[in-house]
Amino acid sequence: MKTSVIGFLRIGKDRELKFATEKYFKGEITEADLIKTAQEIKKEHYLLQKNAGIDFIPSGDFSFYDGVLDAAVQFNIVPKRYSEIGLSELDTYFAMARGYQTEKGNVRALAMKKWFNTNYHYIVPEIDDDTEITLTGSRLADEYKEAAALGVDTKPVTVGPFTLLKLARYTGVKTADDFKAALASEYKKLIAELEKEGVKWIQFDEPSLVKDLSAEDIALFEYLYKEILSSKAGVKILLQTYFGDVRDIYTNLTALDFDGIGLDLVEGKETLNLLEKNGFPAGKLLFAGVVNGKNIWKNNYEKTLEKLGKIASFAEEGLKQIVINTSCSLLHVPFSLEAETDITDEYKSHFSFAKEKLTELSELAALSESDWKHAELFEKNAALFTGRRVNSHNEEVTRRVGAIKAEDYTRLPEFNEREKIQKARLNLPKFPTTTIGSFPQTADVRKNRQDYKKGLISKEEYVAFNKKKISDCIKLQEEIGLDVLVHGEFERNDMVEYFGENLDGFLFTKKAWVQSYGTRCVKPPIIWGDVSRKAPITVEWSKFAQSCTDKPVKGMLTGPVTILNWSFPREDISLKDSTLEIALAIRDEVLDLEANGISIIQIDEAALREKLPLRKTDWYKEYLDWAIPAFRLVHSAVKPETQIHTHMCYSEFTDIIPAIDAMDADVITFEASRSDLQILDSLKENNFKTEVGPGVYDIHSPRVPSEEEIVTALTKMREKLGDYKLWVNPDCGLKTRGETETKASLINLVNAAKKIRA
Numbered sequence: 131m132k133t134s135v136i137g138f139l140r141i142g143k144d145r146e147l148k149f150a151t152e153k154y155f156k157g158e159i160t161e162a163d164l165i166k167t168a169q170e171i172k173k174e175h176y177l178l179q180k181n182a183g184i185d186f187i188p189s190g191d192f193s194f195y196d197g198v199l200d201a202a203v204q205f206n207i208v209p210k211r212y213s214e215i216g217l218s219e220l221d222t223y224f225a226m227a228r229g230y231q232t233e234k235g236n237v238r239a240l241a242m243k244k245w246f247n248t249n250y251h252y253i254v255p256e257i258d259d260d261t262e263i264t265l266t267g268s269r270l271a272d273e274y275k276e277a278a279a280l281g282v283d284t285k286p287v288t289v290g291p292f293t294l295l296k297l298a299r300y301t302g303v304k305t306a307d308d309f310k311a312a313l314a315s316e317y318k319k320l321i322a323e324l325e326k327e328g329v330k331w332i333q334f335d336e337p338s339l340v341k342d343l344s345a346e347d348i349a350l351f352e353y354l355y356k357e358i359l360s361s362k363a364g365v366k367i368l369l370q371t372y373f374g375d376v377r378d379i380y381t382n383l384t385a386l387d388f389d390g391i392g393l394d395l396v397e398g399k400e401t402l403n404l405l406e407k408n409g410f411p412a413g414k415l416l417f418a419g420v421v422n423g424k425n426i427w428k429n430n431y432e433k434t435l436e437k438l439g440k441i442a443s444f445a446e447e448g449l450k451q452i453v454i455n456t457s458c459s460l461l462h463v464p465f466s467l468e469a470e471t472d473i474t475d476e477y478k479s480h481f482s483f484a485k486e487k488l489t490e491l492s493e494l495a496a497l498s499e500s501d502w503k504h505a506e507l508f509e510k511n512a513a514l515f516t517g518r519r520v521n522s523h524n525e526e527v528t529r530r531v532g533a534i535k536a537e538d539y540t541r542l543p544e545f546n547e548r549e550k551i552q553k554a555r556l557n558l559p560k561f562p563t564t565t566i567g568s569f570p571q572t573a574d575v576r577k578n579r580q581d582y583k584k585g586l587i588s589k590e591e592y593v594a595f596n597k598k599k600i601s602d603c604i605k606l607q608e609e610i611g612l613d614v615l616v617h618g619e620f621e622r623n624d625m626v627e628y629f630g631e632n633l634d635g636f637l638f639t640k641k642a643w644v645q646s647y648g649t650r651c652v653k654p655p656i657i658w659g660d661v662s663r664k665a666p667i668t669v670e671w672s673k674f675a676q677s678c679t680d681k682p683v684k685g686m687l688t689g690p691v692t693i694l695n696w697s698f699p700r701e702d703i704s705l706k707d708s709t710l711e712i713a714l715a716i717r718d719e720v721l722d723l724e725a726n727g728i729s730i731i732q733i734d735e736a737a738l739r740e741k742l743p744l745r746k747t748d749w750y751k752e753y754l755d756w757a758i759p760a761f762r763l764v765h766s767a768v769k770p771e772t773q774i775h776t777h778m779c780y781s782e783f784t785d786i787i788p789a790i791d792a793m794d795a796d797v798i799t800f801e802a803s804r805s806d807l808q809i810l811d812s813l814k815e816n817n818f819k820t821e822v823g824p825g826v827y828d829i830h831s832p833r834v835p836s837e838e839e840i841v842t843a844l845t846k847m848r849e850k851l852g853d854y855k856l857w858v859n860p861d862c863g864l865k866t867r868g869e870t871e872t873k874a875s876l877i878n879l880v881n882a883a884k885k886i887r888a
């Protein structure tokens with residue numbers, strides 16, 4: 131059986147691309163230097179795949195910033211305000227990705243959005259009425275030739291026209307329909323150009339096909355590809371989908387003249403059923419996405435080989451039509467396990483990062499052609515899935531999850547009653563002012579943590595430093611006149627990593643970086659086993675902070691759904707069960723905070739929206755139906771007078787407002803300063819009961835908002851929400867901000883609140 135990779139990661143095994151790009155931004159290296167680094171990275175990846183015996187190796191999957199942006203630029207979808215500055219091609223590209231500001235020009239970056247259900251973000255192409263779609267440059271051909279010069283024959287890969295049109299933002303009156311003819315004809319040119327270079331296969335990525343499709347969507351897709359495929363001569367076209375199944379368009383897809391169709395058998399719940407029901411026509415290859423491109427666990431060969439056998443039985447010509455593929459690009463997993471020298475083999479043997487997944491592909495290919503049940507390779511793999519992984523099971527956790535009762539998901543008394551009790555107890559002014567939790571993480575704060583981690587300072591020194599920081603922070607907040615204070619989160623590097631490190635069941639890596647956007651990477655923890663709390667985590671810090679003031683200090687926790695969503699999850703138990711385990715651990719922390727005199731506890735769910743399924747029909751039954759109760763489980767046992775806050779880093783929850791309200795928090799703070807406050811109308815329409823603190827200024831910029839500006843924002847908010855439920859706060863944590871601007875901004879915020887009260 132042949133093997134294929136949808137796309138490889140590009141940041142480099144030591145994040146070389148990130149560091150080179152950042153140096154280029156600072157003017158420390160030249161464009162030629164940056165290109166050289168890129169070539170080295172690509173070379174390593176091409177040869178790695180070739181040596182692993184991969185038959186269909188992608189090219190064109192490399193990107194200096196983002197693949198959707200590459201596709202847009204390749205068809206001249208470049209708004210005039212960027213091209214007009216007169217920068218080099220590469221700098222124009224970077225200007226679109228991250229904005230540009232010198233005397234030559236001043237433009238903001240294009241919008242950035244989450245890439246389907248991943249933690250990766252793409253740049254949103256902007257199509258204006260005067261955009262002229264034309265094939266420009268020869269990026270794909272050049273990439274193909276670059277690989278060919280290394281002796282690697284590749285399949286050029288690019289985002290397909292349907293997904294490109296679906297993801298774009300249209301600024302004028304024209305819509306996708308107005309551009310479809312031009313785009314189809316330019317894709318035809320692209321194919322012809324690549325064919326001239328000797329390309330045998332081209333891959334068009336169409337992940338938008340796994341979403342709910344309307345009749346118009348299907349018509350658009352068919353229009354584009356009938357047109358594009360009408361003139362293809364020798365070159366073969368692979369239509370690649372991922373992140374789900376293509377239930378709305380499967381039969382249309384297989385009826386078109388594609389030479390290969392890539393289907394996701396990991397996340398595509400319906401893929402097998404679609405194949406069984408409709409078959410797979412002869413004369414085409416089926417690229418079967420069976421090696422998970424998103425998670426880091428070893429592939430279960432037995433399950434996969436059985437699946438492949440089934441798939442083959444549904445294909446008209448059987449096994450010979452099947453190519454073993456990754457389920458999506460390997461962009462979403464780290465480079466290699468080899469760097470993880472602190473994790474022992476006992477653990478490591480269960481993982482597979484990008485490099486190791488290449489081996490899995492070729493092993494599966496070899497096994498599929500043999501009497502695999504008796505192969506040594508197979509037995510070795512099977513042994514990983516029998517019995518329990520070391521230190522992964524905790525009897526007490528299993529017992530507790532099993533003992534959760536329906537009433538544990540419900541907090542009593544209900545909201546309205548609690549609200550009165552809390553107002554009486556806390557006795558806060560109208561429009562209470564607060565912050566989201568973190569205060570500026572200055573260099574000394576980070577150094578203190580690092581020195582402690584490295585063993586350079588004692589625990590006492592570490593704690594003493596943080597206590598000083600906390601008491602200063604409390605003093606500052608009192609001076610500014612805030613009503614509900616925070617301790618500042620100086621002990622935390624990252625809101626998920628911090629809790630992961632203090633809970634049992636997590637594993638941390640040294641270099642398992644995954645690109646989040648551009649040069650930004652994240653290093654998600656791995657949920658290895660049952661999660662439990664070793665000991666109270668935040669209680670001492672919060673208690674100390676509360677001892678410094680008479681005003682209420684909010685306890686500060688990360689919620690279970692966010693902890694799960696920003697980690698690599700387990701595959702041996704359900705996401706729901708894993709989340710419930712984390713919820714029970716955080717619940718213990720909530721109750722300890724309460725018992726130690728903390729009257730307000732914030733449980734952040736910054737990533738709750740991120741894993742909302744791509745299909746609306748799955749939102750509740752696949753996700754919200756367990757994620758929201760998991761959040762309630764965390765706080766349901768607190769006393770009525772304890773006030774529970776939650777925070778979200780976005781305001782796009784118009785479509786799930788009832789679910790957010792059903793979290794049954796007492797107060798929710800969220801980002802609103804950058805959106806048009808449309809969310810407020812929706813809250814009103816939905817009779818949102820939870821008190822709200824829509825962020826009154828944007829903390830993502832160093833700009834100090836003026837008092838008037840905040841008054842204006844608050845006035846608008848009052849019109850929509852009424853005074854009784856409105857809180858006043860910034861839109862997210864202050865950790866990335868400087869101390870001076872933070873103080874100035876908060877003073878304006880408090881003064882604005884005072885003005886409104888008066």
Ligand code: GLN
Pocket residue numbers: 566567568619625686734736777778779862863864865
């Ligand atoms: N409490 C966290 C902070 O203030 C919340 C961070 C976030 O929402 N991303 O930093």
Ligand code: ZN
Pocket residue numbers: 566736777778779780861862863
């Ligand atoms: Zn936030």
